[in-house]
Amino acid sequence: MPDERPPGRTAPPGASGWAAPFITGEADVELTPHRLEKRRLAAAVRRIVDAAISMDLSADEVTSLADRLDAMASELSDRPAAAYEGFAEAATSPWADGFFDRSPVLGEANALAPPIRLEFSPDRIVGRVVFGAAYEGPPSCVHGGWIAAAFDEVLGAAQSISGAGGMTAYLKVDYRAPTPLHEELVFEGELARREGRKIFTTGRVRHGDLVTAEAEALFISIDFSRFAEMRRARGDEVEGTTGDA
Numbered sequence: 001m002p003d004e005r006p007p008g009r010t011a012p013p014g015a016s017g018w019a020a021p022f023i024t025g026e027a028d029v030e031l032t033p034h035r036l037e038k039r040r041l042a043a044a045v046r047r048i049v050d051a052a053i054s055m056d057l058s059a060d061e062v063t064s065l066a067d068r069l070d071a072m073a074s075e076l077s078d079r080p081a082a083a084y085e086g087f088a089e090a091a092t093s094p095w096a097d098g099f100f101d102r103s104p105v106l107g108e109a110n111a112l113a114p115p116i117r118l119e120f121s122p123d124r125i126v127g128r129v130v131f132g133a134a135y136e137g138p139p140s141c142v143h144g145g146w147i148a149a150a151f152d153e154v155l156g157a158a159q160s161i162s163g164a165g166g167m168t169a170y171l172k173v174d175y176r177a178p179t180p181l182h183e184e185l186v187f188e189g190e191l192a193r194r195e196g197r198k199i200f201t202t203g204r205v206r207h208g209d210l211v212t213a214e215a216e217a218l219f220i221s222i223d224f225s226r227f228a229e230m231r232r233a234r235g236d237e238v239e240g241t242t243g244d245a
């Protein structure tokens with residue numbers, strides 16, 4: 001782990017030292033045509049998932065679509081794995097920004113992700129999202145597990161305001177009211193306090209003026225060399241200042 005902050009990045013109020021990752025935004029990674037096409041591919045898969053569970057399709061149409069998609073899936077699964085690029089979640093970005101395209105929550109290039117779009121500021125993280133039909137729990141409402149996943153990501157980014165990122169130890173969610181599908185939701189996360197390695201965060205999700213769920217999470221700061229080890233074990237070349245693969 002390099003011990004100097006990359007040039008041009010500044011600490012938020014209260015951050016000290018630089019074993020101390022905090023996240024101020026997405027990395028300034030060039031959106032090459034290849035990366036943009038990966039995002040477009042993921043968007044198309046999202047639409048297929050949505051349509052597959054929510055459209056009125058005849059039995060013949062279902063069979064025809066299943067045949068075509070099954071053939072495509074077989075073709076894809078025969079391909080070798082791509083080099084790993086970026087971070088799967090904000091909490092693990094060891095520098096002030098990251099490239100989160102493959103995150104299951106944020107990832108523009110991950111069809112599983114809704115995706116949530118984060119806005120970073122020195123004292124708060126805001127995440128905006130519209131959950132589609134694939135994320136349904138109660139009728140017309142977002143599945144509670146996805147609400148928890150969203151909080152883990154938003155609070156995972158918020159904990160970095162402490163200047164010492166770590167791993168989720170616990171996440172508690174209070175579901176106050178049903179959270180609707182197909183509507184813009186606004187997640188908010190803040191640092192509550194830091195006690196040594198313990199980083200306490202709080203957050204909520206709003207639909208308009210209504211708070212539909214609140215959350216608290218504890219993160220335990222860790223030596224980021226542990227992440228580097230995990231990434232090496234995954235096959236990444238871990239070097240340079242950003243930690244990006």
Ligand SMILES: CCCCCCCCCC(=O)SCCNC(=O)CCNC(=O)[C@H](O)C(C)(C)COP(=O)(O)OP(=O)(O)OC[C@H]1O[C@@H](n2cnc3c(N)ncnc32)[C@H](O)[C@@H]1OP(=O)(O)O
Pocket residue numbers: 089091092152156166167168169170197198218220222227230231
């Ligand atoms: C690129 C690589 C990406 C890899 C993935 C990174 C994911 C990062 C974001 C996430 O973590 S999301 C995944 C869900 N979380 C996990 O998988 C974490 C699994 N748990 C652990 O790895 C360890 O339990 C943990 C790092 C959280 C803590 O282990 P440590 O051995 O570093 O700390 P320790 O157990 O000594 O606890 C330190 C302090 O925190 C307290 N603590 C730990 N867990 C707690 C808990 N659950 N509730 C309350 N307090 C807790 C503990 O009591 C103690 O308090 P004191 O210092 O006062 O004695």
